[in-house]
Each structure stands twice: as C-alpha cells, then as structure tokens.
Amino acid sequence: MYGMIHQAARDLAVAHLGEAEWERLVETSGLNGRHFIGFEYYSDAETMRIVGLIADRLGCSMAETFYLFGRTWIDFAGTSAYGRVLCMAGGDLETFISNLDRMHASIKSNMPKASLPGFEVVESRDGAIHVLYRSEREGLAPFVHGILSAVAERFGERVTIDYEARPGGALFVLARQPVNA
Template sequence: MYGLVNKAIRDRLIERHGEEAWYRIRDRAGIEQDVFLFNEGYPDEITYALVAATSAELDLPADEVLRDFGEFWALDIAHGPFGALVTACGSTLGDFLRHLPAMHTRTAMIFPDLDPPRFECDVLAEGSARLHYHTPRTGLTHFIIGLVHGMAKYFQTACEVTVVERKDAGADHDVFEVSWAPSA
C-alpha cells in the first residue's frame, strides 16, 4: 500500500492517543519506520501489522480499528492536497460514489506504480447505490465502510452502509449497499 495510508494510520493514532501510543503500537507491530512517505509503496504486511497491533494495544476489534482508519483517511484525503480529486467526483455523496471509479484513473497519474482497487457503482434509486470493491487484498471490508462514512461526513450527509457480499467470506469481491438522504 502507498505510504499515504500508513501515514494516515500514524497521524490518527497520534491525534487520538498521543505519540507514546504510536511508538508502542509501532514497536508491537515490529515496524522501525516512524515516517511514511505518502507517494512511496510499502508492503501490505506493514499496514496489516499496524492494524493488528492497534487492535491489541487499544483492546478494540480489528474491524472497529479499520472503520476508524478508513473514515479518518477519507477525511484526511478530502481536506488535504488530494481534495481536488474528491471535488472532481461531484458535490454530493451520490455523485462521489458514481464517479469513484474514475477517481482511481486520475490517481494513477499521480502514483504511476499504483495498483489501485477497482470500484463499480450501480445506482439503485435516488439516495441508494450498490458499491462493488475489487481488490486482490482481503480483510479490508471495514476500511471501505469507514471510507464511505468519511466521505458522507465530508459531504455532510448521513448514510447507512450494509455489507451484501464479502470477499473474505468466499465472494469474488466485496459488495456494499449504501443509502443516504437524497438531495433536495
């Protein structure tokens, strides 16, 4: 995964639990790095180790840790230097979800070695969509739930996310049903 994910994990831990907690979690994960370069690739094992160590250190389920990291990461990206990519996808949560597949095409221009996940969005009705998440990775279902909730917060829209299919439960990919209050 690119360093921007691991950097967001580090930043979230420091923001919520302080620098000492970050160092304990980093050491528990067996990671020596203290800084992650946002545009550099890192082995996925680093991210998974950070999630597992955070779960153990804070006595929280890994799914809860992943949701929190996903939400924080989405807001960090949306309010940070990649905000233009988010706003290019639209001004509502529905627009963003419909245009999310194109966002990774744009992202590939910034990160040429990126092997991004692939999203598909099927609009079910006004205020409802089915989001398909294709990736070779497993175990990130709750990260995507957090990401969608983070984007809903960014667009100041309440939403519900329901898992319809899970890759780690034998499905080909993760599928989510997302519902929100339609725009007036």
C-alpha cells in the same frame, strides 16, 4: 501499499493513543521513520502489520480498526497533496461514488505500483444506492464502510450502510434514512 496509507494510520493512532504512547509503540515494534514515507511502496503484509499493531493497542479488531481508519481517511486525504482531487469528484454522494475510479486513476501516475479498488453503482432507486466494490485484497470492506459513511456525512446525507461479501469484493447498500426518522 503506499506510505501515504501508513501516514494516515499513524495519524489515527496518535489521535486515539496520544503522541507518547505512539512513540512507545514505534520503539517496541521495530517501526521507524522508514515505514512512513508517502511515495514509498510497502508490501501489503507490512501495511497489515502496522494496522494490526494499532488494533492491538486500541483493543479493537482489525475490522473495527479499518472502519475507524476509513472514517478518518477522507480528512487525511483532503489535507494531503490530493485534496483538490476530492473536490473534483462530484457534488453529491452518488456522483462522487461514480467518480471514484477516475479519481483513483488520476493518482496512479504518481503511484504506479498502486493496486486500486473498483467502485460501480449497480443500482440506485427508492433512496438506496447499491455499490459493488472490487479489490485484489482481502479484509478491506470495513475500510470502505468507514470511508463511505464519512463521505455521506460530508454531503449531509443520513444513510445506513450494510454490505455483504461478493467474490473479489463486497456489495454495499447505502439506504437513505427517512427525513423524520
């Protein structure tokens, strides 16, 4: 994955561990500045190794770490060169999700090697949005879970989010909580 993802993982680690602990982790695990170049492309194995090192140090599972990572991704992306892209993606949760593929496609010109996810709103009724997430990768549903929960908060929506695996991805259900719950 592109180094931008590594940079966001580093920010997450520094926020939880502090700068000194992060420096120690970098020194003891063979990481260095070359692993954190935004427009450099790295193998998924390398990305998973970095997230795995952070997970170990946090004492969290990979799934928990990807969830935490997803929670902070929007803030990271929002302050990156792509902040503007986020603002253009829609003014409410469902529109935003419907625009995600277009949004990712718009970064593809700068990141041609990216393998980007697909999101499709397959149903929306009774206060619940059903979203099909498709990916060529395994294990990133918790990342999506974290991002969607942060995005819902951005739009002032209180939702509970569940998902189950589907071939090539996962089906997410975002259910709005009753106002007086």
